[in-house]
Amino acid sequence: MSSEEERLYARAEMLDETEELAQAVGEVLTGSQGVGVDPRAVTSLTVSLQTLDPGAATAYSAGGKKDRQDGSGYGSDGEFLEALSDAEDQVRERQRQVTGLREQVSLALDRAQRDLGQARRDLEAARAALAAAYAMGTREPCDGCHSARAAAIAAAEAAIAEAEAQIADVERRIGICEAAADLLGPLAERLARALTRLRTVPQDLGEVYELVYEFVCSGGKLPRYGRWIEGADA
Numbered sequence: 001m002s003s004e005e006e007r008l009y010a011r012a013e014m015l016d017e018t019e020e021l022a023q024a025v026g027e028v029l030t031g032s033q034g035v036g037v038d039p040r041a042v043t044s045l046t047v048s049l050q051t052l053d054p055g056a057a058t059a060y061s062a063g064g065k066k067d068r069q070d071g072s073g074y075g076s077d078g079e080f081l082e083a084l085s086d087a088e089d090q091v092r093e094r095q096r097q098v099t100g101l102r103e104q105v106s107l108a109l110d111r112a113q114r115d116l117g118q119a120r121r122d123l124e125a126a127r128a129a130l131a132a133a134y135a136m137g138t139r140e141p142c143d144g145c146h147s148a149r150a151a152a153i154a155a156a157e158a159a160i161a162e163a164e165a166q167i168a169d170v171e172r173r174i175g176i177c178e179a180a181a182d183l184l185g186p187l188a189e190r191l192a193r194a195l196t197r198l199r200t201v202p203q204d205l206g207e208v209y210e211l212v213y214e215f216v217c218s219g220g221k222l223p224r225y226g227r228w229i230e231g232a233d234a
Contacts, residue, residue, distance in 0.1 A: 005108055005176040005177050005180070008104055009176050012184050016184075018191075021090055021091055022049055022056050025198070026049055026057075028080070028087050031073045031080065033061065034073025036073070037080070038209070041208040042201065044201050047197045052190065080205075084198065095188070095191040098188050105177050108173075109177035109181070112170050112174045116167065116174065119163055127160060130157060132152075133149060133152035134149075134153060
C-alpha cells in the first residue's frame with residue numbers, strides 16, 4: 001500500500017498537468033479569433049494560455065471584414081465574457097485544490113520531521129543501551145550472567161537496527177513531501193499568474209472598444225461584421 005506521502009505526491013503530479021486548463025483558455029482565444037476580436041483585447045488571454053502551457057499555439061489573426069461571418073466565433077461580447085468566466089472558474093478551482101494540497105503536504109512534512117526527531121532519539125538510546133550491555137560484568141562460575149549480557153547486547157543491536165530503519169523510512173517520507181512541495185510551489189505561482197491575466201481581459205476589452213461601446217450605448221448600430229459587440233439579436 002502506498003504511503004500517505006506517496007499519495008500526496010501522486011495528487012501533486014495530477015494537479016501539475018494544466019493542459020486541460022490551457023485547452024479551455026485556448027478555446028476562448030480561438031472563438032475570439034473567429035469573430036475578429038482586436039488582438040490588443042486578447043493579449044492577456046494569450047499570456048494566460050502560454051503560462052498554463054508554454055508549448056501551446058498562440059498565433060492570432062483577427063482577419064478582415066470578409067472573415068467575420070455569422071456562426072464564426074462568439075455571437076456577442078457577452079458570450080465571449082461568459083466563456084472567459086468559465087475558463088477562469090476552472091483555473092480558480094485548480095488553484096483552490098493546489099492550496100488545499102499544499103496544506104496537506106505541509107502537515108505531512110511536519111509529522112515526518114517529528115518522527116525523524118523521535119527516531120534519532122531512539123537510536124541514541126539504543127546505542128547507549130548497547131554500550132551498557134557491553135559493560136555488563138560476568139563471573140566464573142557463570143550464574144547466567146553471560147547469557148544475560150548476550151541477550152542485552154542482542155536487544156540493543158536490534159533496537160539500533162530498528163531505529164536506523166525508521167530513520168531511513170522517515171527520510172524517504174520527508175523527501176517525497178519536499179518533492180511534492182517543489183511541484184506545488186511553482187504550480188501555484190503559474191496558476192496565480194494565469195488567473196491574474198484572465199481577470200485583466202474584460203478591462204482590456206473595454207479599453208480597446210471604449211469608443212465602440214459608447215457608440216452602441218448611445219443608440220448607434222455597428223456594421224454587420226462588427227455585430228458581435230452588440231449580440232446576434234441586436
